Amino acid sequence: MSGLEQPPLVSIVIPVYNEEGILHSAVVDLIDRLHSAQAETPLLASYEILLSENGSRDATVQIGEELAARYPQVRIDSLGRPNYGAAMKAGIERARGTYVMCDEIDLCDVDFYQRALRLLESEQAELVVGSKAMSGAHDKRPLLRRVATQTINGMLRVLLDFHGTDTHGLKAFRRDRLLDTLSHCVVDKDLFASEFVIRAQREGKRTMEIPVHIVEKRPPSINLFKRVPNVLKNLARLTYVIRIQNPH
Secondary structure, eight states: OOOSSSOOSEEEEEEESSOTTTHHHHHHHHHHHHHHHTTTOGGGGSEEEEEEEOSOSSSHHHHHHHHHHHOTTEEEEEOSSOOHHHHHHHHHHHOOSSEEEEOOTTTOOHHHHHHHHHHHHTTSOSEEEEESSSTTOEEOSOHHHHHHHHHHHHHHHHHHOOOSSOOSSOEEEEHHHHHHHHHHOOOOGGGHHHHHHHHHHHTTOOEEEEEOEEOOSSOOSSOHHHHHHHHHHHHHHHHIIIIIIOOO
16 A cells, blocks of 8 residues: 555544454454455555554553554554444544445454445445344354344334344445434444444435354453443433434
8 A cells, every 4th residue: 555645545443442462463464455355446455444442451552553653554543431432433533535444353354345345336325234133144253242232233123213134343334425424423332333323324325234244253342241231321312312302
């Protein structure tokens, strides 16, 4: 990749929290695979990787800064507190690319980028969601996490009239088409991704799901049960804002 004087075509936003164990290897591997994919997907010849760090207590920041010093296409910014949704939103706001990929450090799914970019570039979609739950997907995470995904998606369908199979995880979109959606989002942490997808649907943005293959490379950085109270609180808030206030 040539320098970053010109805005890149693709921005890859990855929230990171206490990821010292896999951060270096995951980013280096991602860069290698992006280089290999450029012949098939020329858009990936122009990219930036935005590590959106949020409140890590280990060496994540140091490793991220070392990666940024070594690779000009890597940037790291710190939110200062643990908050997945706020970190993702901040990364999207900092992104300079025409196309934004929202990814996870334990996934870095270049195959998803390639498939999503074809849909976005051809104007078939403005937002592409990588679904772990639709036909053709393969979710190899532990049973409890798969059940949790199905449960929250069921609640989103009942409470917020969500039309789809998944909201959390891999997403790709044209940045200029979804910035207004981003500005309307009111919740953070785990439910930010869900609100973003649901608002895009409600605003009439062309949204498509494509199946993805998920294999857990390490346990979640935050215990699943510790996340439940905040998820339920934000779900109640989101239901009130969208169903009762309905400002947009």
